[in-house]
Amino acid sequence: MKINVKFFARYREALGEDALSVEGKFSTVDDVRALLAARPGSDVLNEQNLMCARNEELCQLDEPLADGDEVAFFPTVTGG
Amino acid sequence: MAIRVQADPFDPGAEVSAMHAANVGVGAVVSFVGYVRDFNDGLDVSGMFLEHYPGMTEKALGKIAVEAQQRWPLLKLEVLHRIGALEPGEPIVFVAAASAHRQAAFDACAFVMDYLKTRAPFWKKENTADGPRWVEGRDSDHAAADRWKQ
Numbered sequence: 345m346k347i348n349v350k351f352f353a354r355y356r357e358a359l360g361e362d363a364l365s366v367e368g369k370f371s372t373v374d375d376v377r378a379l380l381a382a383r384p385g386s387d388v389l390n391e392q393n394l395m396c397a398r399n400e401e402l403c404q405l406d407e408p409l410a411d412g413d414e415v416a417f418f419p420t421v422t423g424g
Numbered sequence: 425m426a427i428r429v430q431a432d433p434f435d436p437g438a439e440v441s442a443m444h445a446a447n448v449g450v451g452a453v454v455s456f457v458g459y460v461r462d463f464n465d466g467l468d469v470s471g472m473f474l475e476h477y478p479g480m481t482e483k484a485l486g487k488i489a490v491e492a493q494q495r496w497p498l499l500k501l502e503v504l505h506r507i508g509a510l511e512p513g514e515p516i517v518f519v520a521a522a523s524a525h526r527q528a529a530f531d532a533c534a535f536v537m538d539y540l541k542t543r544a545p546f547w548k549k550e551n552t553a554d555g556p557r558w559v560e561g562r563d564s565d566h567a568a569a570d571r572w573k574q
Contacts, residue, residue: 350477352475352477352545352547353475353547353549353558354547354558393561397477397480397545400477400479400480400483400484401480401483401484401487402484402543416477416480416545418477418545418547419547419558419560419561420560420561421541421542421543421544421545421546421547421561422546422547422548422558422559422560422561423474423476423505423517423540423541423544423545423546423547423548424458424505424516424517424537424540424541424544424546
């Protein structure tokens with residue numbers, strides 16, 4: 345399956361990219377996070393207060409995934 | 425219900441006036457305007473950049489607005505948020521709720537702001553004398569949002 349991944353704000357800067365896609369077998373959002381966090385220089389993806397979204401809706405890390413989903417990882421939101 | 429995410433400045437006074445225009449059934453309008461401060465966490469702030477998640481931003485704000493309309497008898501609800509470069513003193517966010525009586529408008533306005541602060545994908549990057557820095561989320565924002573849990 346293919347998952348399209350986006351990063352925002354501080355994570356985007358720390359990782360040096362705003363989007364990528366991953367191919368493989370992923371049950372949950374956390375499977376994608378763990379794969380990407382294992383890459384060198386990707387410690388931000390291990391942060392306790394990491395937020396995530398699936399198909400443009402906030403979700404938890406145990407959210408199930410389907411082929412073609414868009415997943416996003418970002419730090420705590422600070423609008424308003 | 426109106427959701428607007430825009431780089432252009434807006435006039436809060438004109439937005440409030442529009443809340444009861446053409447609807448004499450509106451007896452109460454409660455609005456909140458958030459402004460860019462010239463200081464934060466001990467440092468002078470000379471400006472900021474508002475990053476967001478195009479697509480999700482509008483959906484998240486729409487979801488919050490729909491929930492507010494389900495909880496309170498609102499006649500109108502507007503949520504407006506700026507993105508891009510902003511200077512101190514500029515309005516950054518506007519939320520207004522209109523209803524027949526005041527309590528629904530007060531509560532809905534506070535609810536939308538509390539949820540927006542914790543669930544809408546915006547991130548502030550401030551320009552300070554020490555260089556640019558990302559604003560970190562506050563625990564108090566989450567406590568404020570938690571009070572609306574049913």
